[in-house]
Amino acid sequence: MKYTIMVNEGPYQHQSSDTALQFVRAALAKGHTIFRVFFYHDGVNNGTRLAVPPKDDRMLQKEWSELAEKHGLDLVICIAAAQRRGLMDASEAKRQGLSADNIAAGFRISGLGQLIEGGIESDRTIVFGD
């Protein structure tokens, strides 16, 4: 089955990103396809490469990046939600005249249309939120 995943909460404050990650791993292990993972609301904060959690804690952003690299996942951060919360890739930072970017490997910034397209193209769309 082809899935689109929506992650609506940031890392650590809520468990939704952890649950989504575990769902994606399990779905891939069963041979399903992940069409896209779309990060919205505070979920965009899963895509910062500047998080430094304690060493004995899980590293969610890194786990997403590694999973994306291993399975060619399309991790999309909503641009409107990202702009509000200071999540930037290099080109967006340049466009906004900002001195730095913070997006992690494997994530890309794009529009809400990517979520709707995911809903249209996938057999199931699953929301992981509060």
Next chain:
Amino acid sequence: MAKKFLYLNRKAPYGTVYALESLEVVLIAAAFEQEVSLAFLDDGVYQIAKGQNPKAAGMKNFSPTYNALGDYGITQLYVERESLVERGLTEEDLMPIVYEDENDEYAEKPSVQVISRAEMSQIMAEQDVTLSF
């Protein structure tokens, strides 16, 4: 073939950003020519309450945007009756959101339909994609 998309609004309009950002998704989604409807339940019913004025709290009143949904071809706004009753609200407390029916000489018709919890579950069951906010 168009899919049926339901946007499920469960949270109050202010206090968290869910309602505002849900509406942003709905407005983008309207461009994709899918069958879009909205549902309001739990504290989400406050999103379309009349007379919102959050100015003193430093928030922007985005509720007028719901009146524009008809122009985006979004004409079905389901409100759960039990959620209204549990909060001491009636349909009279909701904004009179309307749309112009192009199949009926552009007559103004109400977009809001107050339905029971059982009917709401039926509507949810009919959807292809449900996005919950």
